[in-house]
Amino acid sequence: MSPQEFETQVARPSDRALIERYRLAAAEGIPAVSLIDGATMAALGADLTVVEPAESGEFTYLFYGRTVAEVTGDDFSGRSTAHQAPRPGALAREGFQRALAAGNLTVSLDRAEENGAVHLWARLHMPFRDGAGRPLVVTLHQPAEYTDELLRDILDAAADGILAVKAVRDRRKTITDFEVIALNSPIADYLKADRQTLIGARLLALLPCVREDGAWERHLEVVQSRQCASFESRYTIHGVVRWFRIVSAPLNDGLVISYTDITELKLLNLRLQEQQQRLEEEIQRRLKVEDELWNLAHLDALTGIANRRAMHVRATKSLAEAKMRGSPCAMIVLDIDLFKQINDTFGHAAGDSAIIRVAEIARTGLRSEKDIVARIGGEEFAMLLQDADIKAGLAVAERLRRDFEATRITTSDGKSFGFTVSFGVAASKDGHTYETLLQTADKALYSAKRAGRNQAHAGEMPDAA
Numbered sequence: 001m002s003p004q005e006f007e008t009q010v011a012r013p014s015d016r017a018l019i020e021r022y023r024l025a026a027a028e029g030i031p032a033v034s035l036i037d038g039a040t041m042a043a044l045g046a047d048l049t050v051v052e053p054a055e056s057g058e059f060t061y062l063f064y065g066r067t068v069a070e071v072t073g074d075d076f077s078g079r080s081t082a083h084q085a086p087r088p089g090a091l092a093r094e095g096f097q098r099a100l101a102a103g104n105l106t107v108s109l110d111r112a113e114e115n116g117a118v119h120l121w122a123r124l125h126m127p128f129r130d131g132a133g134r135p136l137v138v139t140l141h142q143p144a145e146y147t148d149e150l151l152r153d154i155l156d157a158a159a160d161g162i163l164a165v166k167a168v169r170d171r172r173k174t175i176t177d178f179e180v181i182a183l184n185s186p187i188a189d190y191l192k193a194d195r196q197t198l199i200g201a202r203l204l205a206l207l208p209c210v211r212e213d214g215a216w217e218r219h220l221e222v223v224q225s226r227q228c229a230s231f232e233s234r235y236t237i238h239g240v241v242r243w244f245r246i247v248s249a250p251l252n253d254g255l256v257i258s259y260t261d262i263t264e265l266k267l268l269n270l271r272l273q274e275q276q277q278r279l280e281e282e283i284q285r286r287l288k289v290e291d292e293l294w295n296l297a298h299l300d301a302l303t304g305i306a307n308r309r310a311m312h313v314r315a316t317k318s319l320a321e322a323k324m325r326g327s328p329c330a331m332i333v334l335d336i337d338l339f340k341q342i343n344d345t346f347g348h349a350a351g352d353s354a355i356i357r358v359a360e361i362a363r364t365g366l367r368s369e370k371d372i373v374a375r376i377g378g379e380e381f382a383m384l385l386q387d388a389d390i391k392a393g394l395a396v397a398e399r400l401r402r403d404f405e406a407t408r409i410t411t412s413d414g415k416s417f418g419f420t421v422s423f424g425v426a427a428s429k430d431g432h433t434y435e436t437l438l439q440t441a442d443k444a445l446y447s448a449k450r451a452g453r454n455q456a457h458a459g460e461m462p463d464a465a
Contacts, residue, residue, distance in 0.1 A: 003105040006124050014043045015124075015140060022105065022126055030103055033128040033136055049139045051096055058082045059096050059137070068141045071252070096137045099125035161187030161261070165203055166254035167223060175220055178203040178254060187259060192238050209235045215246065219255055222248045232262070243267075300375040302352060303359035311374035315384045315434045318370065322386065328429040329386055330393030333441040334362065334400070336379040337420045337453040350411045354419055355379055361403050365396045382438065390427035390458050397423040397456035405454065422448040423456035432461055
């Protein structure tokens with residue numbers, strides 16, 4: 001910004017009078033500080049500072065105007081730029097040095113944070129000489145409250161919608177609303193209103209939906225904490241739904257709020273989320289169907305244990321692994337004795353209950369996840385025990401036989417019955433196939449049936465191929 005722009009855009013009548021007097025005096029060299037007379041101090045003194053350079057490169061404040069002190073929250077009279085916060089001190093030194101180097105009016109526009117508050121300043125620096133000829137710099141400070149036109153020009157350079165607002169407080173100093181002090185064209189377009197009519201308007205009147213999504217509480221927190229906040233909000237403005245990414249930043253006793261329209265991006269993301277949700281639901285549906293198909297192919301519908309096909313596949317693999325280890329596997333085939341009598345006497349539901357109970361008890365004979373139990377016929381079951389010889393297989397069969405003999409089943413009409421189970425056991429190693437092992441155990445089962453049932457017989461395996 002040039003001194004001419006400062007004069008036309010920022011300066012008040014009293015400011016312009018001082019600038020004109022300075023220019024006239026500066027035509028003959030750097031003016032004497034006596035140019036700042038009593039009348040000038042009465043009119044502008046609250047907005048002025050006077051500094052002199054020190055040998056350290058810092059500047060000492062000989063005078064610090066009341067308004068400048070109130071806005072910054074500190075009075076640096078008698079102190080130097082070294083006592084200011086790093087950034088404000090650096091900005092001040094740069095402005096003073098530039099004015100002395102130019103030997104004429106210079107302007108600086110900066111945004112400085114002091115005592116937890118952020119201020120936008122337009123500063124007019126005027127180099128002078130004191131009575132002894134020493135250099136001084138008198139600076140006219142215009143805080144944001146006096147630079148609405150300048151602030152509007154800055155805001156208009158932004159592509160996003162921007163509102164500058166100041167807090168409206170009640171008698172207890174509680175914020176009840178925010179008043180618009182500046183805005184740019186994009187936000188006026190969103191609100192479908194003339195910019196001039198929006199100046200002085202209240203935020204909650206312009207955007208009542210601010211209270212609906214937590215944005216109001218976030219704005220209040222920014223004023224209190226002096227920390228920026230960034231969030232997303234969905235607003236309905238004149239019947240049009242828009243999504244905004246909002247950044248709320250502290251500005252004196254108010255806020256600068258920027259609104260970035262992300263409606264298209266948000267709608268795209270929402271569509272992608274919907275598609276992803278549908279895709280995930282479809283994947284889950286297909287996995288469920290696959291599980292159901294797998295269960296139909298591998299599990300017995302009544303008992304939930306492996307079916308004949310699954311036993312064949314898993315046992316074939318287990319026998320191959322046992323062959324590599326050189327260890328035996330035991331096959332147990334078991335069948336409910338006189339099962340037809342159970343159905344004829346107590347009904348098919350009772351027969352199903354007996355089959356389910358056999359599956360439950362047979363599971364207790366499994367010693368590890370590698371062992372297998374399956375229903376391979378109506379009331380016939382098979383078990384394959386890894387790393388088990390004929391003796392181990394007979395021991396498991398005998399324990400299960402006693403458990404079956406001791407069990408009782410109660411029908412839906414209150415009747416009770418028991419049953420027994422017969423077993424055939426075979427053991428394989430050195431390459432016997434699943435079919436050979438099953439056939440040998442099956443022959444041993446029928447041997448137990450012929451011998452009177454409710455017992456376990458061992459089968460003798462043929463020589464392995």
